[in-house]
Amino acid sequence: xxxxxxxxxxxxxxxxxxxxxxxxxxxxxxxxxxxxxxxxxxxxxxxxxxxxxxxxxxxxxxxxxxxxxxxxxxxxxxxxxxxxxxxxxxxxxxxxxxxxxxxxxxxxxxxxxxxxxxxxxxxxxxxxxxxxxxxxxxxxxxxxxxxxxxxxxxxxxxxxxxxxxxxxxxxxxxxxxxxxxxxxxxxxxxxxxxxxxxxxxxxxxxxxxxxxxxxxxxxxxxxxxxxxxxxxxxxxxxxxxxxxxxxxxxxxxxxxxxxxxxxxxxxx
Amino acid sequence: xxxxxxxxxxxxxxxxxxxxxxxxxxxxxxxxxxxxxxxxxxxxxxxxxxxxxxxxxxxxxxxxxxxxxxxxxxxxxxxxxxxxxxxxxxxxxxxxxxxxxxxxxxxxxxxxxxxxxxxxxxxxxxxxxxxxxxxxxxxxxxxxxxxxxxxxxxxxxxxxxxxxxxxxxxxxxxxxxxxxxxxxxxxxxxxxxxxxxxxxxxxxxxxxxxxxxxxxxxxxxxxxxxxxxxxxxxxxxxxxxxxxxxxxxxxxxxxxxxxxxxxxxxxxxxxxx
Numbered sequence: 001x002x003x004x005x006x007x008x009x010x011x012x013x014x015x016x017x018x019x020x021x022x023x024x025x026x027x028x029x030x031x032x033x034x035x036x037x038x039x040x041x042x043x044x045x046x047x048x049x050x051x052x053x054x055x056x057x058x059x060x061x062x063x064x065x066x067x068x069x070x071x072x073x074x075x076x077x078x079x080x081x082x083x084x085x086x087x088x089x090x091x092x093x094x095x096x097x098x099x100x101x102x103x104x105x106x107x108x109x110x111x112x113x114x115x116x117x118x119x120x121x122x123x124x125x126x127x128x129x130x131x132x133x134x135x136x137x138x139x140x141x142x143x144x145x146x147x148x149x150x151x152x153x154x155x156x157x158x159x160x161x162x163x164x165x166x167x168x169x170x171x172x173x174x175x176x177x178x179x180x181x182x183x184x185x186x187x188x189x190x191x192x193x194x195x196x197x198x199x200x201x202x203x204x205x206x207x208x209x210x211x212x213x214x215x216x217x218x219x220x221x222x223x224x225x226x227x228x229x230x231x232x233x234x235x236x237x238x239x240x241x242x243x244x245x246x247x248x249x250x251x252x253x254x255x256x257x258x259x260x261x262x263x264x265x266x267x268x
Numbered sequence: 269x270x271x272x273x274x275x276x277x278x279x280x281x282x283x284x285x286x287x288x289x290x291x292x293x294x295x296x297x298x299x300x301x302x303x304x305x306x307x308x309x310x311x312x313x314x315x316x317x318x319x320x321x322x323x324x325x326x327x328x329x330x331x332x333x334x335x336x337x338x339x340x341x342x343x344x345x346x347x348x349x350x351x352x353x354x355x356x357x358x359x360x361x362x363x364x365x366x367x368x369x370x371x372x373x374x375x376x377x378x379x380x381x382x383x384x385x386x387x388x389x390x391x392x393x394x395x396x397x398x399x400x401x402x403x404x405x406x407x408x409x410x411x412x413x414x415x416x417x418x419x420x421x422x423x424x425x426x427x428x429x430x431x432x433x434x435x436x437x438x439x440x441x442x443x444x445x446x447x448x449x450x451x452x453x454x455x456x457x458x459x460x461x462x463x464x465x466x467x468x469x470x471x472x473x474x475x476x477x478x479x480x481x482x483x484x485x486x487x488x489x490x491x492x493x494x495x496x497x498x499x500x501x502x503x504x505x506x507x508x509x510x511x512x513x514x515x516x517x518x519x520x521x522x523x524x525x526x527x528x529x530x531x532x533x534x535x536x537x538x539x540x541x
Contacts, residue, residue: 176357176423179317180430181346181374186381190370194361 061239062246070233070241077229078248080143081215084225088147089208092154097200099155100162101188106174107166116159123156132218143224150211150218157210161203162196169195198267205260212256216249269295269466270316270434275325275335277311277490285311287490288325293434296464298457300471300481300498304510308490309470313436316468317349318342329434347374350427352456354439354470356419358426360412364403367411367422368394371429390429397425401455417448424456435460435467442472449473453480474506 017023067074102108102116131152135145174191182190219227226245233242270293277286285308293299301309314320316327318334327334334345350371358367372390373381380386386394398404401421406414411422420440427435440456441449457480460467471477477484478498486494486501486509494505 170360172353172355172357173359175319176351176353176426177359177370177373179319179346179349179351179436180371180426181343182370182381183343183373183378185378186373189378189382190362190366190373191359194359197361 057237058239058242061241062243064240065244065247066238066240067244070229070238070244073229073232074226074241074245074248077219077224077226077245080146081212081219081225081227084143084146084150084215085208085212088150089154089204089211091147092151092207092211093158093200093204095151096155096158096162100159101166101192103159103163104166106169106171107188107192116163120156120160120163123152124160126152128153128214128218129221132221132223136222141222141224141228146215146218146223146225149223150214153214154207154211157207158200158203162200165196165199166192201267202264205263209253209256209260213249213253269293269330270468271326271328272316273326273328275312275315275327276323277308277315277320278323285490286315286322289487289490289492291485291492291495293466293468295466296460297483298460298467298469298481299483299485300469300477301485301487302471302474302477302509303487306489307487309487310438311490312487313351313438313468313470316434316436317346317351319351343374347430348433350430350432350435352420352423352427352435352437352440354442356416356423356443358411358419358422360410362411363407364398364409364411364414364422365394365407368397368407368425368429371426374430393431394425394429397428398422400428400459401425416444417452420444420448420452421455424452424459428459432465435465437467437469439470439472441476449476450479456480474501 014020014023017026099116099119102112103120105113108116128149132145132149135148139145139148169192173195174187177187177191215223215225216227216230219225219229220231222228226249230242230245230249233239233245270291272289272291275286275289275291276284278284289308289312301312303309311320315322316329316334318327318337322335325335329345329348332345334342337345359370362370366384369384369386369390370381372386372394376386376390395404395407398407401424403414403418403421403425406418411419414422423440435456437456441452444452453476456467456469459465469477469481471481478501481498484494484496484498484501485492486505488509488511493508494501496505
């Protein structure tokens with residue numbers, strides 16, 4: 001009786017392109033494209049050299065941030081941003097909850113479902129900056145445009161994730177509540193809400209954090225807040241004030257990030 | 269008490285789950301529904317309180333035809349039917365008390381349930397029921413803090429909180445160990461006897477069904493193929509319900525379920541010797 005001779009080597013079979021020649025052609029093709037693409041990027045070295053000096057001043061501004069000479073502008077922008085963030089998150093979440101429930105296939109009638117899903121799709125398709133430009137054009141410069149922008153963006157974010165979460169609930173709990181003779185509202189309150197609440201709170205805190213960061217960005221296109229202060233400082237070549245603003249933004253984002261992740265961990 | 273007449277259910281997929289089922293359950297009778305998975309046991313009890321819409325036929329509870337009711341009337345009639353679920357189906361993040369009180373949802377307006385301001389009589393009844401199932405000390409715990417047997421007892425208390433005239437019980441012991449299963453079945457039958465409650469119990473475990481049920485109905489491919497006393501459930505009757513050897517291959521995708529049924533059959537065979 002002889003032992004069968006099993007192979008001693010094994011290679012992982014190719015997963016995507018099975019044919020060896022095609023694989024080689026594809027690899028060479030990608031390499032050629034990369035070389036050509038990099039070659040096509042035009043770099044104006046003289047301009048880069050000029051810019052280096054400006055960049056150096058910028059960094060020097062960072063190293064010696066000037067909090068005091070523009071403190072009034074900075075603090076006003078900061079208060080505006082924080083107000084915008086908090087109000088837009090609260091309003092956005094409040095509007096998102098009914099839309100999210102309406103966008104859950106297992107709760108809403110077909111026509112409501114389609115309406116709510118389209119609202120979500122529109123809100124998610126438009127980037128914050130584009131909406132901000134639109135609202136600034138409509139309502140003028142200032143934090144009101146920013147507030148509307150962030151509320152609108154929050155709706156798409158929270159409503160979609162809430163709806164997806166509702167669609168993934170444990171259906172038997174809802175069935176049990178329904179079988180007691182509960183009305184639709186009672187089913188939502190007793191079977192759905194307890195299952196999605198921790199996640200909804202977590203998402204809202206996360207969104208608060210995102211909204212603050214976004215408020216700095218949309219300020220640059222005129223929607224008020226700390227972003228507007230930053231933009232003004234850069235326009236005036238006051239890089240030391242700009243550095244101060246950036247440092248404050250970084251500090252607040254870090255605090256918000258740490259705080260919200262701590263709270264979320266505490267909730268789950 | 270409950271009268272089903274030519275009840276049929278065909279799902280959208282074209283699968284016929286129930287075929288002209290006619291059944292009478294008198295007051296106080298505890299009826300065990302057995303049959304292989306896919307025989308339509310779950311569909312049958314869900315057609316009674318219309319968690320599943322029957323395709324045709326009548327569901328008469330007293331003299332009300334449940335199959336014909338509009339939404340509001342259906343909700344009112346559902347209060348008369350308590351349901352106990354496989355895997356308990358408690359709302360896990362709510363307290364035990366809230367779960368029991370949720371049995372009163374059909375009786376109270378939304379604001380009362382939302383604010384958890386139930387009428388004093390409801391709260392008293394909830395405490396009495398928790399005491400009856402031996403969980404009065406656990407009222408303020410979250411439902412997911414309880415063990416399987418305890419959770420099923422909360423499920424029983426919730427169903428009884430409705431003050432039902434009929435109990436529908438879907439695989440009450442499917443996820444419990446043998447000893448706890450027996451305790452739960454004993455509690456269920458005791459409570460039904462105390463209150464003269466009729467019950468329809470879906471049950472996988474044939475020996476358990478024989479031990480606790482007053483009447484057995486065997487379902488196969490959506491038809492009633494056996495209806496009689498537990499003693500009449502012979503080897504031949506079981507073969508008629510569960511089929512010959514080929515049921516093994518038939519349910520290849522449901523191996524675990526099939527194994528459980530094989531186990532039940534073997535145990536019956538051992539008992540018969």
